[in-house]
Amino acid sequence: MERTAASSVRLEPWSRSDLQLLRRANAPELMDHLGGPESEEQLIGRHGRYVALSADRTGRGRMFRIALPGEAEAVGTIGFWERTWKGQEVYETGWAVLAEFQGRGIASAATLAVAEQARAENKHRYLHAYPSVDNGASNGVCRKAGFQLIGACEIEYPPGHPMLTHDWRLDLHPER
Template identity: 45%
Template sequence: METITLRPWSADDIGLLRLANTAKMTAHLNGPETEEQLAARSARYLRLRVTGEARMFVIEDDATQAVGSIGHWKSEWRDEPALETGWFVVPEAQGRGIASRALRLLIDDARVHRDGRRFLTAFPSVTNPGSNALCRRGGFELVGSITETFRGAELTMNEWVLDLETER
């Protein structure tokens, strides 16, 4: 099984966002972003890392090829400080267990950098079987679903939570 690593997001990684900004890859996120939105997102990843509000990573395979991204950021969940996570793996790297291994590494990082926050949350679309299965395999508990506006349209998401104080 190939080894994967997480390395901090850099300004040079915006191309990875572009690779994932296809209709197929964003079908469960209400569609692609504009170039301006991608640039703003990449800049936000860098800015929030400096302020300690987020830890965004590039997922690299054995050949140090960028195959996706994953991260966690400070948020609120049910009126309590929490961390939230999100991810993607480019199509040509899917089906190799990369997302599962990246999520395990991310959970370990979140436990170290949780800043007193107990829960790690994830909100994949209810129509995204891959991400929902990843949450289940990652030890998250499905606690409900919510509908919110995301990228200008309503999106119904499953609400997954992992207790960072409980070792797996």
């Protein structure tokens, strides 16, 4: 993929019709750094949370499917949502690009686009990402998208499953 193709990544709001995309993103190779694939029941629950988050207009966050020109189907997922981190309200982001579309700059372009969406909410100063320390590709996405590496930390994901991650932070409003 040429650089211009990655720059034409579109974020489209998550909808009820996106459950199949979530199932495709639940592949073992995509969930390896996140504790493994989820059960169908877990996926349906997560899909419901994504639909609700995308319908919410209070600035709590949004979920999106990642679309590319010329592709009939979405190529991945990305979003941002609120969390309390070290006593401060922040946004967190996470993404998944389907295996056949990886290595083309899509995740980095989508992360830049989702940062713009979070910035437009004008609610929280920071956007964090917590990729596993072993996930070189996702750590590279953070670096390319301009996030600052704060350090290693432990996160539970899924709940009850502690994992060692990097805490990456992007200042959404550096002028403040």
